[in-house]
Amino acid sequence: MKRISLLGATGSIGTQTLEVIREHPEEFELSAITFGSNLEAGREAIKEFKPKFVSVKEKEDYIRLKDEFSGEAISFSYGEEGNIEAAVYTESDVTVNALLGSIGLVPTLKAIESKKTVALANKETLVTAGHIVTEAARKNGTALLPVDSEHSAIFQCLQGENLSDVTRLILTASGGSFRERSREELKGVTVEEALNHPNWSMGAKITIDSATMMNKGLEVIEAFWLFGIPYSNIDVLLHKESIIHSMVEFEDGSVKAQLGTPDMKVPIQYALTHPSRLPLQNTKRLNLWDHGKLHFEKPDFARFKCLHFAYESGKMGGTMPTVLNAANEEAVAQFLAGRIEFLDIEDRIERTLEAHSLIGNPDLEAIQHADQEARAFVRSLLN
Secondary structure, rough: OEEEEEOOHHHHHHHHHHHHHHOOOOOOEEEEEEEEEOHHHHHHHHHHHOEEEEOOOOOOHHHHHHOOOOOOOEEEEEHHHHHHHHOOOOOOOOOOOOOOOOHHHHHHHHHOOOEEEEEEEHHHHHHHHHHHHHHHHHHHHOOEEEHHHHHHHHHHHHHHHHHHHEEEEEEEEEEOOOOOOHHHHHHHOHHHHHHOOOOOOOOOOHHHHHHHHHHHHHHHHHHHHHOOOOOOOEEEEEEOOOOOEEEEEEOOOOEEEEEEEOOOOHHHHHHHOOOOOOOOOOOOOOHHOOOOOOOOOOOOOOOHHHHHHHHHHHHHHOHHHHHHHHHHHHHHHHHHHOOOOOHHHHHHHHHHHHHHHOOOOOOOOHHHHHHHHHHHHHOOOOO
């Protein structure tokens, strides 16, 4: 029985993690959860899974839930400290970090220091502080297991292989909501259009990142830290069907790929069961004859500028990926709020990167400072 702390229980990855736990009650127990403002979904999770620790975003909700469940043996908390308490919860073996944004960094580090196995779906952890996180994992002998479908695919392809034999990682990308459109056709697109992803059901921010290809850019940076492969040996391949989730090329020219229907429960469950596997009933099985053809295309950096920004920021290292991520988070929030146009997201990121003075080997404090400065700079552009 694996006991699980789930950070971000009501988001897209969080709810699908609950589905996996629900399907295997004999294998998994939910010990601790955190969630934001979706109290209705949070209440249902508490009633069904009966975690011993619960944390929410706001103090008012903490007071409300603590009163509602006063007869239960549940400890409650709130805010950033609550995420940390859940991440290091004594009765948990695995911490699933499904938080959205840079708030996921410190809980990940604390979980690693507590020697928890970390199933990581929070991109920002490795993008903003990859050197700190990977060193902490090495020092503490802690496993970092990828939950992203692309990194899980690479991780699965590497089972039984020597990393020294790898010559290239190939991350596949759906191309997002606007993959068939030219840059000219992106002028004036609406939030609703951008949120209409053709393959995956994800949260709003990640769906916008998919449309700009920033999501794939962040995954390139993650892959660098997870697998130690140089950026020059990490490629991105447009594959609109999202059937091949990623590939690994070896020095003899052989290429291994992991395939499946678009379903995040598969990589989530593999992170929880590794190195074993369990049945997964409520997922569509892959029959390639249903598809007939699969399509592949090399991405154009001039078309997908955010992908280019990510590669360049990753190669520069230091605080640059932190600034890239922070600027993107702020710009996407402005777009979702209707305050800027879709193509303005790229503009805001580029201007923020250009304004930043790189710090080469930042500590956690410098990373957090760079993050806040970048956000403030993007907000200032509205004026």
